[in-house]
Amino acid sequence: MTITKDSFDALLEWLDPDRDKAGQSYEAIRGGLIRIFVSKGLTDAEFYADETVDRVVKRLPEIRAGYVNEPARYFIGVARNVIREALRRKEVTTDVLPECVSFRTGDSEMADCLAKCLKALPREKLELIHDYHVYEGKQKIASHREMAGERSISVGALRTRAHHVRILLESCVNRCMEDRRNKSVGDRHNNRAAPRRIHHS
Amino acid sequence: MRLLTEPAFVAEFDMMVDEIAASYVAGQFTGKEKEQVEQYFLRSPERRKKLGFMAELLHQVDVGREEQTVSARQDERPSFSERVNAFLNRPHLAQRFATVAIAVVLLLGGVLWLNRSRGPSSTKFVSLTLTISDAERSTTGQAPETVKLPADVNEVRLQLLLPSESTQPVRYRADFASPADVRGLTIAGQDSRSVVITVPASELKPDRYAVRLFIIHPDGQEDRVPGNYMFRVE
Numbered sequence A: 001m002t003i004t005k006d007s008f009d010a011l012l013e014w015l016d017p018d019r020d021k022a023g024q025s026y027e028a029i030r031g032g033l034i035r036i037f038v039s040k041g042l043t044d045a046e047f048y049a050d051e052t053v054d055r056v057v058k059r060l061p062e063i064r065a066g067y068v069n070e071p072a073r074y075f076i077g078v079a080r081n082v083i084r085e086a087l088r089r090k091e092v093t094t095d096v097l098p099e100c101v102s103f104r105t106g107d108s109e110m111a112d113c114l115a116k117c118l119k120a121l122p123r124e125k126l127e128l129i130h131d132y133h134v135y136e137g138k139q140k141i142a143s144h145r146e147m148a149g150e151r152s153i154s155v156g157a158l159r160t161r162a163h164h165v166r167i168l169l170e171s172c173v174n175r176c177m178e179d180r181r182n183k184s185v186g187d188r189h190n191n192r193a194a195p196r197r198i199h200h201s
Numbered sequence B: 001m002r003l004l005t006e007p008a009f010v011a012e013f014d015m016m017v018d019e020i021a022a023s024y025v026a027g028q029f030t031g032k033e034k035e036q037v038e039q040y041f042l043r044s045p046e047r048r049k050k051l052g053f054m055a056e057l058l059h060q061v062d063v064g065r066e067e068q069t070v071s072a073r074q075d076e077r078p079s080f081s082e083r084v085n086a087f088l089n090r091p092h093l094a095q096r097f098a099t100v101a102i103a104v105v106l107l108l109g110g111v112l113w114l115n116r117s118r119g120p121s122s123t124k125f126v127s128l129t130l131t132i133s134d135a136e137r138s139t140t141g142q143a144p145e146t147v148k149l150p151a152d153v154n155e156v157r158l159q160l161l162l163p164s165e166s167t168q169p170v171r172y173r174a175d176f177a178s179p180a181d182v183r184g185l186t187i188a189g190q191d192s193r194s195v196v197i198t199v200p201a202s203e204l205k206p207d208r209y210a211v212r213l214f215i216i217h218p219d220g221q222e223d224r225v226p227g228n229y230m231f232r233v234e
Helices: A005-015 A019-039 A045-063 A071-093 A109-120 A123-133 A137-151 A155-185 B007-025 B031-041 B045-075 B080-088 B093-118
Strands: B125-130 B145-147 B155-161 B171-178 B186-190 B194-200 B207-216 B222-224 B228-233
Touching (some): A019 B007, A123 B045, A155 B007, B125 B145, B171 B186
Antiparallel strands (some): B207 B222
């Protein structure tokens, strides 16, 4: 199903009368759906998130008048059905064993991009991410306590800061890898700011 | 539901995902737990991509750390007098008495050799005594010690006072936390109350500096002395 502008506007209005808040709510819901589908092991979680949104938009004219709960709750209900159907399809059509989980380091496009992104980090962030990940086990706990003390912040706040740096790095790496792919293939760079719509044939 | 409506919960969830991936990379999961992580947590391509990213990040952090350690270890190669000190400080008394005479001869010979090879007082240095600070690196806090470097000075000697007296036989390593690109730091000496490090004056431009000190235990374990030794070059 292809969502029209009017039906998408109706969805936003249902989420919140304030359009900005509705937009934020939509992004939060879509992000949450993607995380749920990833956790369930489904391939292409974004496809299933869009499928869920499509179904909600399709049902909205019927349910809107009588539905009194939080809209997010309705999305969850639809997502459950989507998951059930997807897993049933997997059970029926295939019994593929999971691949061996392996990862190589040091000699890939991602390695190059990450090295570039680490170099581009401000010194304080680079030191933080280095020091945060250098130890394991008890040493890690002690080191994190020390790092937090030096910065006069809690260990929880330190953990959040390290996480933000990882998010920065991941975004940088993804952009770098996409740029390389686009350069080699010669495709136009997709604009990811707008909600992604997948058109089913 | 909370994943769709609570940003703080979503952030916590994302951090947990990163931490599980990092723990898997570090080999911290074994047996049944490992199987469950592989079977459930790592089922989707997105999670495997995350795993690949965490593996690469931890690998590059390790490489970066090794490069730092090698560079610091090259700087802290024991000097002739340090080696003699270490030899003299061995615990067995009989050995001590028996080797004092030899050590004196060696020291005298060493000093004479050094003087001959260096020529008349070629090293001009300035000294600074620093106490540990728990202020943030290179920012506010108590005013750091300040030093001016005349043009003919070729070395800065920093005496780092230990927060508490050391009673165990340990070695030390030091490096610059900020700026991180200062080279040539050497551990010149130590006693139970302080560690002396030297830095070529050419490495120190007008700036604020923070030095970190690490204790190297006999088993090779390193512990950082909490805080930084701050000073400023004018």
